[in-house]
Amino acid sequence: MANNWELSRFLDTLRFFQTLPFVGSLEPLRPMLAPLLPDLFTSPAYRGSGLVVVTGATGRTGQAVVKALLRQGYAVRALVRDRPKAEQVLPTQSAVEIVVADITQPLPADLMQGSRAVIHCIGTVIQPQPDAPPPGLAIVGDSPEAVEFNGMRHLLERAQPYFQQQPTTYPLFDYRYPTPPLKEVWGALDDVVMGGVSASQFYLREHSALFTGTVSTANSGGFVSIRTRNLTPPLNLQGYTGLQLRLRGDGQRYKCFLRSDPAWDGVGYAISFDTVADQWITVTLPFSHFIPVVRARTATDASPLNLGQIYSLQLMLSKFEYDGALNPHFRAGAFSLELESIHAYGGSPLPQIIHVSSAGVTRPGRSDVGDQRQPLAVQYNDQLGGILTWKLAAENMLRQSGLPYTIVRPCGLTDNPGGQHLRLDHGDTLTGQLSRADLAEFLVALLNLPTACYRTVEVAATDQAAGTTPSWSALLAQLPSDRP
Template identity: 45%
Template sequence: MNLKRLWQTLNYFEVIPLISILKRPTTNYQLQTMGLILVTGATGGVGKRVVETLLKANYRVRVLVRDGQKAREMFSDRVEIWEGDLTIAETLNPKLLQDVSAVICCTGVKVRPVEGDTPTREKYYQGIKFYLPEVVDSPEMVEYKGMKNLMQVIKPHLRSDERLLFDFTNPNQDVKEFWGAVDDVVMGGVSESQIRLVRDRAIFSGNVSTANNGGFASVRTRNFSTPLDLSAYKGISLRLQGDGKRYKFIMRCEGKWDGIAYCYSFDTIYNFSQTIDIPFSELIPVVRAKTVPEAGVFDSSKIYSLQLMLSKFEYDGALNPRFAPGIFGLEVETIKAYGKQINTPQFILISSAGVTRPGRPGIDLEKEPPAVRLNDQLGGILTWKLAGEEVVRNSGLLYTIIRPCALTEKPGDKGLIFDQGDNIKGQVSREAIAQLCLQVLNNPEAVNKTFEVKETEEIAPKLDYSLGNLKID
């Protein structure tokens, strides 16, 4: 028995508690809270706050911006940056939506004071003094035609039913250090394997041997610090390229080193890319390749580890029909959960309060905010925002449309008031709108609802984001 390799394996996976505490690895790989979020208009006043809020909540973020250099200066390498213009359909690549699970649209026509503004636009943002505004772009192009162009790209490609767990096409060092080899050396064998990050994929490879009654090689994750809850999904999807051999994918719903494992065997095609879907309902409970039916069905609400294995054994003494000792290699691009029943918003639009008021009978323009009074002078900005809302409502996607009252740079610590019917007036912080977007992402109560929002006068230690009392559009 190779005692050195056995010691390294047991220590790496913290099987020996005292030694593991003394030499605990520094890596702390964090699985993403959910899939990739696309933010449009990410360098604007609300957009940049939405991005920062998502990053703090451990989301992966992709941004669509006109000015890539400005986005790089603002976000550095913390987000994926795509350049494009909603008003020019040809600049919107369908690959923009790859792995995206939800879109937050903060895009809007740029409005600026005609004159008298400070360099930082502080007075304009704070509403301390009103300056006559003007639009920079065409509201029709940005608010309406731009929304139509965006929706044409989003609808066929948005995937909210998946959750990306490991993306080996865009890895970091923590990913490699979170996976380690568990070979038959733990049983006295001499097989050897490893996982390497090469050519935008993880390669599980090695040399499997039947010497010393061995015959398996595998790579396994350390236990997640918090068990992974995938109860909303149907199974695991692997995107990979194999070598013609038959492998096993293994998960555990307990934190024991050598407890019950749930297995699924799958065949690969030599040098051919495949997507392998593994339903949770088809996982087989085993202990060292012996089935244990009394263990019951797999509990996908508490997943502790994942594992890939090549073994000469199938189950209960049967042999793997495609096993052969020697060199092997399995190339993995992604590991995802699939089959989520979608019940949360796929598309969140930041619109504006007042969009239905221009031309509404009985409106006293003297008592309305500047955007309503000056709608015609501003190219019909609110009229075209409303038209953009209709594009979203008619898209067939699960959506939420947020209509903030006058936006400010104040801290987002005030209570919030939600209403429908487009009648309320007031102010609301951009910070509060960013936090609201985060809450809406995972809130089934927000689906297919349009609402206005403003702040109260009082500071609220904990904001109430309940939307259950609002009507569906």
């Protein structure tokens, strides 16, 4: 039979997954190999996916949030009031959609259509003005009442009908809004690693992704698959019931694998699912139905799947089911599986409105805080149009909305490059500064954290460098919820 096994595809596979099949990860060899092959150890930037609305996207925080979202795999709908400015300061790419609107007026009816969340970065514009009375700052343009309070009302008018109908799902891979990091995290893993000649590809289309190619049983082969590189940090799917895949197949039976171990060839947890040729269907895969397997052999003594750390996902078309049984809906030749999305379902809500407010909103007039060391906005709240008072009123409106939210109250913002560890607090006594870049990373991380829901959190930089990714989930869980 055919013997046209391709060494180059085999090497591409090893390189992509940074591994040697049956041997394991190349990680221990990193010191030796990294100087020779510097790009071998690059990790995928993917952290999440789906469409996120960013308001105030041309502002300094807004721009940092857009950058962080795109880098991590999200698509952006940017709400701006000045299109030429947006075209100048925002990255030009298909993953950025620009919507022009003024928050002091009713917003476009379809602003939230298709989105998973909004990060609200609009704020009253305040600028230094030397001839202004102390503190030498003046409001430019719309008043705090119009921007903060009426703005929140207009935002909620659009968010409420749309987000209230959303089920509590966690969008893991949303190909309706494809972005490069979303593609780079998946790689083909075919029977070429065992001498076979099957060949698959995975590529993005306008609003979906396609896993396609040819599966061959020549050279004792018979499988094609796509697998994610190990996700860092791993996904935490604790509290969710299973996966939901929106897909259009070719009538064959496929498998889905999860791995809660970073080892290349460790135990996988598998489930089979059938597709209907040329029809879009939603496939529901409860975690309780996944079975432990090592390659295609069931591993009855394996420990249960650890949903708290899912390192990789894999989709496979194989000649075999499990323990040597044949896949009854398999045929060699061309195959096609088009994916619209992969969600985890049945869990706690994720924040859908992430609101950038300000530290100090409760401090004007508070007797337990001294005036002198307070930020200028606290000391001069009245002279600045009651900015903090209106920000607090906007927060309260959001708390009463019934939507899953997180209110973030940053201390003084800087344009430093960032990279500092952040401190989280509650009670509105925190003072200090943080960079907009670090704030943006934090805001984007909240999108996938159920523990962030219904919390109000103050944030400032510490003097420590950030180091490894902090466990925001655990830190947030230590703060009181707004819903006791």
